[in-house]
Amino acid sequence: MRDYSLPSLVEPLRSGGLADSVYELAAREPGLPQLARREGPDGSTGPWREMTAAAFASTVLKLAKGLLTQGIGFGDRVAFMTRTRHEWTLFSFALWSLGAQVVPLYPASSPEQLRWVLGDSGACAIVVEHETDAMTVGSVVDGLPQLRHIWQLDAGCVAWLTEAGRPVEDNEVHRHRWAVVPEMTAAVIYTSGTTGRPRGCVITHRNLASECDTILAGWGRLMGEPGQQPSILAFLPVGHVYGVMVTVMCIRGGYLLGHQPSISAKELMPAIRSFRPTCLYAVPYFFEKFYAGARMMAEKAGRGVMFDRAMAVSRRYAEAAEAQALGAGPGPGAGLRARHAVYDRLVYRQLRDVLGGRTRNVVSAGSTLSRELGLKLAGAGIVVYDCYGLTETTCAITAQPPGRPRFGTVGRPMPGASVHIARDGEVWVRGPMVFPGYTGRSEGTATRHAAYPGDLRAAPAPGQGQGPEVGGAHAQDHYEETLRDGWLGTGDVGYLDDGYLVITGRKKDVIITSSGRSVSPLMLETRLRAHPLISQAFVVGDERPYVAALVTLDPEVLEQWRKGREQWGPSGPGYGNTPAEELEREVGRAVAAANSALSRAESIRSYRILPEEFSMADGLVTPSFKLRRAEITRMYAAEIEELYSE
Incomplete structure (x- = not known):
């Protein structure tokens, strides 16, 4: 089977934008709980307090009025370098109410990454969490003349903007909102960048609405028990499209949405237990x-x-x-x-x-x-x-x-x-749900311009410095050359089995050994990680005589594993003379299990246990925990050589 498709469950968005659902739900069910937030300074501590649909819509409207006073309007891009906090959701729908666009960033972005994304997107403002983030932005601001505002959450920017917007009439925001059309850009979301520079994906209001409405129509009954309002705890990074989608889906579906900024197990698991999500x-x-x-x-x-x-x-x-x-x-x-x-x-x-x-x-x-x-x-x-x-x-x-x-x-x-x-x-x-193209300066773009509706040039933009036409300074965005008659080449390799897709690896990651054998590292790495001790696995072997692997161990599981062996003593039954020897044997058993379904030419023949895990701080994994293969190969070149010198 080479092709499979299913008929649509929902009508595509015909008019309006994502912000409409906020005001429509408030009018239809004003008392419905819409957001749940904690009372701590960054929303990560204290009991959960609910905000109704009416209160959320009112808060969004007030913030949108404040943004208008700062010159934010049609086509303007505002970046966010924050963790998953309720302010992210508030700002996003306030900006979409004005026909503006969001550019989410990861909180741990380096100055170099910031400079590239802010310059490539043309963002005119950025929202950060605290002073350290503001200083990071300040270190690159000289090369970004279009960046006019830096707003800091911990310095009370939401309250300040809300107060600034008091004199603005509500209808000024609604006039902007009513002029938004589905083809307009809602967000520019940058790829994780496992290789090369991240590319800015132009995501429209229609893209996000199609994705979320399809999930709500097809999978909504799985989100909670019949008659129960589904509740979702958002903790995925909003710098990733997955986190953005979850936020929009909850608001469009009328679900109760909570936010958890920290993803460390010590803070995340108690938050999950206290919030009691119906789906995760x-x-x-x-x-x-x-x-x-x-x-x-x-x-x-x-x-x-x-x-x-x-x-x-x-x-x-x-x-x-x-x-x-x-x-x-x-x-x-x-x-x-x-x-x-x-x-x-x-x-x-x-x-x-x-x-x-409840999950x-x-x-x-x-x-x-x-x-x-x-x-x-x-x-x-x-x-x-x-x-x-x-x-x-x-x-x-x-x-x-x-x-x-x-x-x-x-x-x-x-x-x-x-x-x-x-x-x-x-x-x-x-x-x-497939995007129209990348931002204009991103790699791999062709020269044909992305289409924008031409009837919005008269849209109101009170207090705005630039012209109100859709796209504004961003009309250079392009369709990407891999879009062929609407088809997107994903770069992933796989096959269809009765319509079910099986992904076997990345096209560019396929290993070809010196004997000509093709091996997908993804399958081997997944099989290795099935062992509780193994946290990560990195398979190598391109143009080498055989396949080998670097593995990292889960520190918590390793500690418990060692304690379990200590009670036997160094000469306990079935164990080696030293914990190190037994650890090597245990990992060897995991490697043997991973190899069990493969031919010898495809099997891992040598491995090395690394002293620490690959981390985002080292630039070795993406925020969605995918391995940055080129960076790992460079950093561990000596260890890889040793795998073959042995």
Whole structure:
């Protein structure tokens, strides 16, 4: 199978923009809880306090009036270098009320990255969290003449702007809002940049509306129990399209939206337990850490063996249920159901309680979740709906069908979208969520200009310095040369199996050994990470005689693993003379398990355990935890050479 598509579930956005849903919901259900925030200074501590739809709309309107007084209007781009805070949502919808555009950035952006993104996007203002961020922006501002404002959240910029907007009539904002059309740019979101400079993806109001409305129509019933208002805790970085999509989806769907700025396990997990989300949106790394942490806690309590047995039952139960849903089996047998019921009381319920107790379905995107982990979680009552997409597709372009997930795949095309497998195995996609192009100075752009509606030149822009035509200084944005008749070449390699997409790797990452054997590192790396001790894996072997790997270990799991071995002493049964020797043996078993389904020519023949994990601080992983392969290869060149000199 080389092509698969599904008919659309929703009508494309015909008029207006994303901000309309804020005011429409406030008029329709003014008392509906819309946002939940904590009372701490950055929204990360204290009890949760709810804000109604009417209060949220009023707050957005007041901030939009303040932005008007600062000259923000049609086509202006405002950057954000913040964590996932409620102010992000507030500012975004205030800007969309004015026909302005958001440019989300990662909080840890370096001065060089800032200079590039702010210059490439032409942002006229930036919102930062605190003084340190403001100083980072200040260090590059000399080369950015278009940057007019730096607003600091911790210095009270929301209250200041709200006060400044008091004299402005409400109707001035609405006149802007009523002139917004779906083809206008809503956001410029920069790719993670695993190779080369990040590219600015122009995302329209229609792109985001199509993505979110399709999810709400097709998967909305999975977000909560019937009659229950779904509640979503946003903690994904808003510098990533995934985080932006979750925010917009909640507002358009009338869901209760909470924000969690810190993603450290020490702060995130208590926030999840207290907020009690009905559905969870995360990346595979989160679920891998969640599972490893649960197993570690079970081992600490002396229940490690029971946990492993329970998860083995969970896997078999989910596999049987999956086959039944796909029409390929009768479902779990009576004996398996009985054992599953026992372990549900003893193990699975506690696992669900860690996520607040109300979560039954979760969404994973950013990279592929392993089939093994997906089955184990599903059998424990936490069904993972794996998705696939890019910044260029406004997040998901494929997703697991409701009630029919096929673990180890990334699902079928979203309704209204199409997937095509090219002759070389590259995945091509098309649909209403696919972007129109990149910003004008980004790499790989062609020369044909992106289309903007021409009837907005008369749109009002009180207090605004530049002309009100849509696009303004940004009319140089272009369609990207890989858009062929609406088809986007993703750069990923995969295949279709009964309409379900399986991603096998990145086209440019395929390893070709010196013997001519082609190997996809993604599959091997995913299999290695299935072992609780292994946090990350980096497979090498291009133009080398065989495949090898660098692995990093999870510090918390490693500490618990060592404590478990200490009780036996250095000569305990089944263990080596030193912890280091046994650790090498344990990782060796993980490598052997990863190799078990492969030929010898494709197998890992040598590996090295690194002393620390790859991190964003070192520039070795993206904010969605994808490996920056070129940077890792450069930094660990000596270690890679040793893998072959041995």
